[in-house]
Amino acid sequence: MHSTYLIATLCGVAIAQKLNIKAVDELELPSALGPDAANPTFVPAAYDSQKAAEFAASSVLNDGLSLETVVEEVIFDRRDGLRKRNDCSPETPGLGPVPGDGSVASYQDSANSLHSVALAALPPNGYEQNFINVDASTQQVGYLTYKSLSNGSYNIPECAAFCDSVQLCMAFNVWYERDPSITPAAACPNPAPVTNAKCALYGYPVSRESATNVGQYRGPQDANGQAFQVVVIGSNGYSKSNSSNSSTPGAFTNFTGPSELLNGAIFAPLVDGNDTYLGMRLYNNGPYDPSLCAATCQATTAYDQRHPAADGTYQPCNFFNAFILSKNDVSQGTYCAFYSRAWDPSYATNTGYKDGDDTYTVTSSYSYTLTTLDPGHI
DSSP, X not given: OOEEEEEEOOOSSGGGGSOOHHHHHHSOOOSOSSOOTTOOSOOOOOOOHHHHHHHHHHHHHTTOSOSSEEEEEOOOOOOTTOOOOOTTOBOSOOOBOOOTTSOHHHHHOTTSHXXXXXXXXXXXXXXXXXEEEXXXXXXXXXXXXXXXXGXXXXXXXXXXXXXXXXXXXXEEEEEEEEEESBOOOTTSOSOOEEEEEEEEEESSOOOGGGEEEOOOEESOOOTTSOOEEOEEEEEEEEEEOTTSGGGSOOOOTTEEOOOSOBSSBOOOOOBTTBOOEEEEEEEOSSSOOTXXXXXXXXXXXXXXXXXXXXXXXXXXXXXXXXXXXXXXXXEEEEEEEXXXXXXXXXXXXXXXXXXXXXXXXXXXEEEEEESSOOOSBO
16 A cells, blocks of 8 residues: 655745645545455554655655645555465354345345444444435545444444554544355355444544445356345444543653644734745545644755755745545545644634535644744854
8 A cells, every 4th residue: 555645845835834735636546445345364454654654754855845746655555464265264253143034125224223223322431423324434544444243242342442552543434234144255255144243443523424335246156147246234433532632642852842732723914025925735545644734844944945045945845734634524534734834723714615516624723833933044
């Protein structure tokens, strides 16, 4: 898997700070947006924040902030641990109840007990419910890992505890899934179904709009022309609430912060006709991680120090604003905006806007200030 980000350094006017929605449209999506139904083996979360930050820094140490450049590099690789299943071999033992005769129609029957369990589930402490009893699971950036819940039970507290144990997990999705009892193949097409209760973790908030995976077909067709159909039902989504301390990002070396939760993104005025805005980056392969912004900020200053103007001045990065940018209520990644001076929370006025039929919003916005400000001259 590759880490993908898009960066932009724009003209020295205040309009440059407007959300770079072009970055969202041009950014390549990660290869994994949720569990792989064809490889149901549990794979631990592999995101390495330190390694990701080192990569973020290295990307600008040699070239600085360049104009609208797309770069890819391996920093988040889940392939280790994936094992191809043999034809007709047993899959994850489904311990959840099988509704009716196990047919697709029985699973999709809104009156069955699986839907009732989902409807009765309550959000755990520290979490807010984002959607309930949807027949689709989440697919979005920031996917971390998943597991089948113990004993096939729809255990919300167990999934919440799993999320709390994984670095930078912000949300989870629980659902019932109609899975094959054995791996479908030519010798065993469309096998008998089992029910698994699944729990997937994400590094960004989830939403009803992010629940788009309705299932898929697996294996060849049987004599009746039917392949095995994976079905998702009773899907509930929960995200850590803003009042939860665990939803606040951490502190970083050489920076003071994070600030209080801001109302929006920083939109700073010109200072004596000059723009203090330096540029932005958007990271979408991995969870919400402002440490990438911190590393990029310091690397940008290091680059500019090596390339000063004739009078010995350069543009230091003394401040950055990190937030989650969402498009139509679906998280798009960690947005980093860099500045040569600090701005107080009163300038956090950019909450998003509409562009045609699309709505862009800013959430989880925090700022960090370099503890020892760089004067910007050799």
